[in-house]
Amino acid sequence: xxxxxxxxxxxxxxxxxxxxxxxxxxxxxxxxxxxxxxxxxxxxxxxxxxxxxxxxxxxxxxxxxxxxxxxxxxxxxxxxxxxxxxxxxxxxxxxxxxxxxxxxxxxxxxxxxxxxxxxxxxxxxxxxxxxxxxxxxxxxxxxxxxxxxxxxxxxxxxxxxxxxxxxxxxxxxxxxxxxxxxxxxxxxxxxxxxxxxxxxxxxxxxxxxxxxxxxxxxxxxxxxxxxxxxxxxxxxxxxxxxxxxxxxxxxxxxxxxxxxxxxxxxxxxxxxxxxxxxxxxxxxxxxxxxxxxxxxxxxxxxxxxxxxxxxxxxxxxxxxxxxxxxxxxxxxxxxxxxxxxxxxxxxxxxxxxxxxxxxxxxxxxxxxxxxxxxxxxxxxxxxxxxxxxxxxxxxxxxxxxxxxxxxxxxxxxxxxxxxxx
Amino acid sequence: xxxxxxxxxxxxxxxxxxxxxxxxxxxxxxxxxxxxxxxxxxxxxxxxxxxxxxxxxxxxxxxxxxxxxxxxxxxxxxxxxxxxxxxxxxxxxxxxxxxxxxxxxxxxxxxxxxxxxxxxxxxxxxxxxxxxxxxxxxxxxxxxxxxxxxxxxxxx
Ligand SMILES: Cc1cc2nc3c(=O)[nH]c(=O)nc-3n(C[C@H](O)[C@H](O)[C@H](O)COP(=O)(O)O)c2cc1C
Ligand code: SF4
Ligand code: FES
Numbered sequence: 379x380x381x382x383x384x385x386x387x388x389x390x391x392x393x394x395x396x397x398x399x400x401x402x403x404x405x406x407x408x409x410x411x412x413x414x415x416x417x418x419x420x421x422x423x424x425x426x427x428x429x430x431x432x433x434x435x436x437x438x439x440x441x442x443x444x445x446x447x448x449x450x451x452x453x454x455x456x457x458x459x460x461x462x463x464x465x466x467x468x469x470x471x472x473x474x475x476x477x478x479x480x481x482x483x484x485x486x487x488x489x490x491x492x493x494x495x496x497x498x499x500x501x502x503x504x505x506x507x508x509x510x511x512x513x514x515x516x517x518x519x520x521x522x523x524x525x526x527x528x529x530x531x532x533x534x535x536x537x538x539x540x541x542x543x544x545x546x547x548x549x550x551x552x553x554x555x556x557x558x559x560x561x562x563x564x565x566x567x568x569x570x571x572x573x574x575x576x577x578x579x580x581x582x583x584x585x586x587x588x589x590x591x592x593x594x595x596x597x598x599x600x601x602x603x604x605x606x607x608x609x610x611x612x613x614x615x616x617x618x619x620x621x622x623x624x625x626x627x628x629x630x631x632x633x634x635x636x637x638x639x640x641x642x643x644x645x646x647x648x649x650x651x652x653x654x655x656x657x658x659x660x661x662x663x664x665x666x667x668x669x670x671x672x673x674x675x676x677x678x679x680x681x682x683x684x685x686x687x688x689x690x691x692x693x694x695x696x697x698x699x700x701x702x703x704x705x706x707x708x709x710x711x712x713x714x715x716x717x718x719x720x721x722x723x724x725x726x727x728x729x730x731x732x733x734x735x736x737x738x739x740x741x742x743x744x745x746x747x748x749x750x751x752x753x754x755x756x757x758x759x760x761x762x763x764x765x766x767x768x769x770x771x772x773x774x775x776x777x778x779x780x781x782x783x784x785x786x787x788x789x790x791x792x793x794x795x796x797x798x799x
Numbered sequence: 800x801x802x803x804x805x806x807x808x809x810x811x812x813x814x815x816x817x818x819x820x821x822x823x824x825x826x827x828x829x830x831x832x833x834x835x836x837x838x839x840x841x842x843x844x845x846x847x848x849x850x851x852x853x854x855x856x857x858x859x860x861x862x863x864x865x866x867x868x869x870x871x872x873x874x875x876x877x878x879x880x881x882x883x884x885x886x887x888x889x890x891x892x893x894x895x896x897x898x899x900x901x902x903x904x905x906x907x908x909x910x911x912x913x914x915x916x917x918x919x920x921x922x923x924x925x926x927x928x929x930x931x932x933x934x935x936x937x938x939x940x941x942x943x944x945x946x947x948x949x950x951x952x953x954x955x
Contacts, residue, residue, distance in 0.1 A: 461922055462919055462920055462922070463920065464881035464882045464883060464919070464920035464924065465881075465882055465883050465920070465924050466920070466922070466924070467922040467923060467924050467925060469922075470922045470923075495817075501922070502863075502864070502865045503865075503921050503922060503931060503934075503936065504922065505934050540824075541824075541825075542824060542863070543824050543827070543828065543863035543864065543865045543866050544863050544864035544865040544918075544919070545862060545863050545864055546919060557824075558821065559818065559820065559821060560818070560819075560820030560821045560822065560823035560824070560849075560859070561820070561859075562858050562859060562862050563862060578817065578818070620924065620925060621925065622883035622886075622887075622924035622925050622927060623883055623886045623887070623927075624886065628924075628925040628926075628927075629925050630925060660882070664881070664882055664920075694924070696882055696883050696886065696924070698886060702886065707882065707885070707886070710880075710881070710882055710885045711882055714880075714881055714882070714919065714920075717919075718919065720862075
């Protein structure tokens with residue numbers, strides 16, 4: 379199978395600068411700087427159909443096009459490598475194997491948007507990824523592929539690495555900008571959107587690691603080729619799916635977008651682990667409503683997953699077997715969000731601990747029928763929170779109530795957890 | 800008081816930033832590495848370096864999971880309690896380590912060697928359950944493996 383991001387990977391170690399260059403690395407950058415205008419680079423990304431890999435699936439080229447053309451003053455590009463959503467570890471795997479495609483992709487993005495100075499925002503715990511990137515940046519700079527007057531084109535740009543200190547909300551793009559500015563990382567009101575007024579008040583683009591790392595292949599091999607690597611005509615490109623939980627061989631795989639969930643589990647994941655049967659999964663990280671055996675035929679692409687009632691999210695697939703209590707799993711997830719709430723707005727700060735309380739009651743056999751109604755109401759109420767963290771927290775609760783209401787009710791009727799002996 | 804070399808290094812870091820406070824997290828981390836945790840003295844020193852008030856530094860320090868505003872042991876053991884690790888026995892692992900160390904979660908051993916803290920997803924979900932000691936991440940940690948890890952750390 380064709381690979382884009384994992385094409386240069388070496389078993390057990392990071393690819394070297396020389397190896398990456400020897401296999402077509404930085405060809406896209408040289409091609410763009412010697413013969414393409416920034417608009418042409420942007421257009422190629424639009425034509426490729428690339429959608430953001432950070433969770434929301436927003437078309438990448440279109441996002442770039444929102445940055446006003448003729449504003450004076452600095453504009454910024456931020457690569458989002460906060461990756462703290464439970465079940466998601468693709469950006470770490472990518473950067474530990476190959477930091478160069480991200481560096482090349484960022485220079486191309488800076489060229490397309492007209493950015494002089496860019497940042498990579500990395501979570502705490504990803505020190506190896508940060509070290510790989512610092513080395514890659516130094517090597518690229520020494521080779522004249524980054525820094526002043528790149529390849530004699532007159533275009534200059536830098537990349538700064540910022541390593542954070544651990545807080546999930548820093549991944550939300552406006553909170554991230556506050557974090558980078560050295561402020562407490564509460565989200566900002568939108569509008570104004572970052573493309574108009576972002577980092578230090580300047581136009582700013584925030585993109586995920588995986589989104590940016592795909593740019594070199596799009597420029598080198600063309601948007602049509604990129605689009606065609608997907609499994610269905612509607613989908614575009616490949617996706618990193620990081621799988622965890624009760625499958626035989628959990629790992630991060632680069633697969634064509636649009637492969638079905640069942641194909642991913644039975645193929646690269648080696649099926650379920652011995653003794654386990656598929657009961658449910660989070661299809662795209664901790665904030666996505668569950669999929670059940672009825673969804674194994676859903677193509678794993680943005681629109682089909684949304685149509686089936688969930689979200690492709692980050693591509694973090696967390697698989698649960700028949701022994702898993704879905705109330706307990708949901709409780710674990712909402713506890714995470716309650717703890718990570720930044721505390722800025724009331725629905726989230728007060729609402730999530732209340733939802734945790736309700737789920738604890740139900741799980742311990744103290745629940746009542748009314749709790750189901752209240753939980754359903756809260757799936758709606760938390761949409762009124764200030765940022766997307768709280769609605770995301772309710773994703774699994776929504777899935778629990780839609781697909782496992784009988785299991786919830788069994789807790790209430792029998793007064794105990796049916797999954798515990 | 801921090802050593803002059805460290806102070807000079809941090810002043811250099813701050814000078815390279817777009818604005819002073821952009822370097823706040825780096826400064827807090829460096830002071831934490833020096834003192835073992837972010838002491839009250841360190842908060843004041845960070846504020847002085849960054850041109851912020853101590854309260855502004857406090858506001859940042861208390862926000863982040865990996866900045867410690869209370870004393871911790873020589874090694875902090877962070878055990879992931881997020882969903883993939885939970886599915887693979889993370890809760891059992893955490894209580895097992897607590898029993899091995901003879902402390903409750905959030906506490907430090909009497910010899911001052913270890914502090915045990917639960918933490919968010921460490922981005923190693925495919926090799927659950929996962930924990931982090933200092934800066935090093937360990938995946939697929941079994942109960943026996945945890946005991947061995949602690950012994951290794953003790954004998955370092
Ligand atoms: C609470 C929260 C956490 C987020 N964490 C991340 C993250 O760790 N990495 C990421 O790329 N996007 C994250 N996002 C999404 C970003 O806000 C943003 O949409 C994304 O970085 C845009 O990149 P893309 O267009 O390339 O997908 C998060 C969003 C929310 C609401
Ligand atoms: S929804 Fe939660 S995380 Fe988002 S601003 Fe409100 S309190 Fe903060
Ligand atoms: S859930 Fe434990 S490392 Fe991700």
